[in-house]
Amino acid sequence: MPSPPADKSANPSEKPAKKKGGSKRLLILLLPLVLLGGGGAGAWFFVPAVQTMVQGLLGAKPAEEGEQAAAGAPNAPPGKPSFVEFPEMTLSLPNGGRPRQLRLKIAVEVAGDPTAVQPDLLSPRVYDSLVLYLRTLREGEMEGALAMDRLRGDLHRRLDLVLGPGKVRDVLITGFVVA
CATH class of the missing domain: 3.30.1130 (GTP Cyclohydrolase I, domain 2)
Incomplete structure (x- = not known):
């Protein structure tokens, strides 16, 4: 008499096969977030206008003005150099x-x-x-x-x-x- 097919759930030592698409989905979801965060951080550090614009939106005084006043340096007149x-x-x-x-x-x-x-x-x-x-x-x-x-x-x-x-x-x- 032929033996009945083995039930996979009955043997706890066997692991089910992992899905290969899970890591790809995670990469697709996280990659744009990492790129946007990196671009934002780069703009924050390398484009001074971004810092002043964000600080103006938040209602905070720009750090450069406070540092200039503390150092005793003359304030720059607005306009062209x-x-x-x-x-x-x-x-x-x-x-x-x-x-x-x-x-x-x-x-x-x-x-x-x-x-x-x-x-x-x-x-x-x-x-x-x-x-x-x-x-x-x-x-x-x-x-x-x-x-x-x-x-x-x-x-x-x-x-x-x-x-x-x-x-x-x-x-x-x-x-x-x-x-």
Whole structure:
């Protein structure tokens, strides 16, 4: 006599086969949430307007204003930035026997009214400080991916030392030729 088919539920040691679609469903549901969360976090950290917009919607004061007031830095006037352009500077560089020349043109973003800061920026003291720094540059210091950023940062520090902190927001290099 043939034996009856075995009942699967009768043997507790056997496990039922898992569904393969469960993990795919979970991935399909969670992937958009993770992408949206990552995009939102990226926007929060890398786009300043998003922070101020969200804080404005929540009725909170933006953190940047509180930090500026605590640091004693002058508040930025609303509107477009103000720039003071320097005349082109041409100078010889030390290069171990081979004469090299640097032509540099910069524009400086100023805090506040540019007409009030312009006489200080274009003074002989500022030119002297910038030229003394530029004459110390070696040829190797002006090569590479970070050379322009380093030069901008050093020029900004020089201007802060001569004019005082808070008057210069940024230094923009508008012309740079080494020949």
